[in-house]
Amino acid sequence: MARIVVKFGGTSVADIDRIKDAALRIQAEAKGGNQVVAVVSAMAGVTNQMVALTDQMGALFDAREYDAIVSTGEQSNAGLMALALQTLGVQARSWLGWQIPIRTDGVHGKARITGIETEELERRLNTGEVAVVAGFQGIGPDGRITTLGRGGSDLTAVALAGALNAERCDIYTDVDGIYTSDPRVVPKARKLDHVTYDEMLEMASLGSKVLQTRSVELAMNHGVRIQVRSAFSGAPGTFVVNEDEIVEQQIVSGISDSKDDAKITLLRVADRPGVAAGIFGPLAEAAINVDMIVQNVSEDGKTDLTFTVGKSDLKAAAGLLKENQADIGYEELISDPDVVKVSVVGVGMRSHAGVAQKMFQTLADEGINIQVITTSEIKVSVLVAGKFGEQAVRALHTAYGLDVE
């Protein structure tokens, strides 16, 4: 008998019929002799409706009230799922964040889970009762409802799986797993059976919307085995696991592209100590995240500096840098929102040389100019002009032998 956590996203519980379908999957797990914790999201669209109501209320924003409002979608869906299970003859009850309780810090709207008291939950799981848990929510030190930010129901599921030592955490969603690349861009993309936490983290941070970074980090820290799978087919999905669980590791697991970045280049910056701090300090203060940073070799005490920020931050970043032009001491600012970051990800590249070289050669053969390069232990990313993004991804997918037969 295993203990498992299953999580159903908004499209998987978008209406009464889908909730009933999801209940059948939960019933099957329970009948298989498993102890089941089912984490449910709000019906797709409901949270956005609630956010829209909140926005209409005026300019002032109290995140504590926001949390009380937007958490209602998961609350009602948890109740509805418990009823659906009872109708199938499955013993079940709903749990709200404050009832378990799932304790969080006080950062309303984007709280972090600080602890889960599982005693009563486990007692009832041991009686064979399915626990239906409202995702996305907890209770803060102020005794008020907190929400965990976007992707929060995944966090709830992974955190519960960790706290309950669950055998695995199944994330039911509207895709059937993690692919070597975005199937809309690469028709020959292949579903992966396994992917490591590290690879998933790199892919998530590159814009893959299947699992949010925080959930993967949490799973990695607590050794929670995640399975990303389809709520509609029931076929096995992709396991996100520790590296040592994967017997035959591909060198490269996937090719990602992200269109969320914009490029800023500062020309002829004075190359002296403290200049980087002078540039990035004001951006950090304005909570503008800087990603890739490249500095050319200095010439005549002047250097060119290129970096990327989120597309939505481009205007603010450029404004700040112009305000501080005299202090920083650069001659010209060039910004370009029309860029794509293409990345090759794979834990195998740690032990295999030549992965980066193959990337550069492939892009050169395609006549695609590389604007910026950054590397991590398991990833090589390049920035290319927007128009070359999809071509680059497809060429690399073929070059690394990832195409489906």
Add this chain to the structure above:
Amino acid sequence: MARIVVKFGGTSVADIDRIKDAALRIQAEAKGGNQVVAVVSAMAGVTNQMVALTDQMGALFDAREYDAIVSTGEQSNAGLMALALQTLGVQARSWLGWQIPIRTDGVHGKARITGIETEELERRLNTGEVAVVAGFQGIGPDGRITTLGRGGSDLTAVALAGALNAERCDIYTDVDGIYTSDPRVVPKARKLDHVTYDEMLEMASLGSKVLQTRSVELAMNHGVRIQVRSAFSGAPGTFVVNEDEIVEQQIVSGISDSKDDAKITLLRVADRPGVAAGIFGPLAEAAINVDMIVQNVSEDGKTDLTFTVGKSDLKAAAGLLKENQADIGYEELISDPDVVKVSVVGVGMRSHAGVAQKMFQTLADEGINIQVITTSEIKVSVLVAGKFGEQAVRALHTAYGLDVE
């Protein structure tokens, strides 16, 4: 400086604009130097939507899940109202039932309030913060959300007013007060400035939908002064108060009619001890409420017995009585759903003779036959044929001098 409770019903907070309007009324009370507790219902229709979702889930019905689901409408509205107040510069926060807490018994779906811990609420009221309380909900001994049944937000408001020793409890609704009769039936109906708890109780139990019986009982028991008033006009409404607050008491305060009853007559019932128990026992077991009961003088050891039940219970009641015909020992059952109960209500009739006689004379002058009569200390009710209902109410309204000039 006074402490007041204001309550806004579903139509008064039906959308963002109405919530903002209601917030202006709350702001005015707060600016007037009052400590304000604002109880809010769900947006009109939202609770019914939630109930409909629950119904679609299947035949099984777990009232604990029902409560978790249907209480979400008040939860989100409390948050929205707090935001609306903050936007107006009024310090405010939302409170859910479990946060205060408002403790109830464990009868989910129709719980009774057993206690309210007001310490933290009062501490914050004393700082000038408006408390926005989600109506209709509490927390049961099982630590789960309970709801208080229909009209539950009124109960929340009155119970809080009692626990906080509030100066008054304003119930904002879509009518501007309590009338001497239903203005749709009696065009000359007059708004009352004051009405006593007892009168209001009789009127509420007669089908007046403005205030539920339980709220009035609670107000009477705790001496809470209620004002029923319009959310849309802001004019003074009707105060529901103790008898001794009313200086010049009308003998008759109002004429009500109720179309919710149906009549059952059992002909030639054996008139022996235990026969009433034999009739009403099975009905009580089936939770069928019996209202007016009249038994004629016995003749030849046989009697006729007439009583009323709710219209929706008529079929079940008649079925039960037919099943038990042999045991009870009656010859014929006649049922008639087409009846109206017309009542004259007024605390003044305690000290004034002739009130009932005037009623009977008026109806006789109109040629309306009285089928059943019952009386209480402050009420005389008669059952008449459905077609005479409105005529009877209008004639009595005039006869007792209630018509507006």
